[in-house]
Amino acid sequence: MELNIMDILKNEGVKKQFSFFETMQGNSIEFYGEKINIIKPVEIKGYAINYEGKIRLDMNISTEIERTCSRCLTYYYEKIDFDADYVFVKSLENSKEDAYLLKGDTISLDEIVIDEIASQMTMKPLCKPDCKGLCPKCGKNKNIDECGCVLDEIDPRLQILSSFLEKN
16 A cells, blocks of 8 residues: 655655555564454545645555454454544654654555554453353363363462461
């Protein structure tokens, strides 16, 4: 996705609306060892404006990704919808704010969008907030069926405390 800003570079105060509907299916993001698939087209809407010799890029990014629940290991879909803004400058020497270097008269949005999607994902993916996870004994998904396993193992570090309960 390339945003051509040649027409707004020449005149300060000029604003350019843009909209992209990019199919990135098959693309995946590596996020802390988890492979995440983008399953819906990425929709990007926003504007670029020239002010004080800078190009400000404001945009909304929305899509849907496929993730693996960290408790029960099932696949689920997570909606991504957020706003992002960037500032591009021709030279980083006098820039007092976080800015990106403008190279030419186009801005490539591919890497920006992928990085933003990765930054907006939840750190601990859960298929639902009350996910029960897998049984540590038999491995059944407790969201689907109760297994009936009895988990009465005592942590060896706390084993000595059980003797206090037996004396009473």
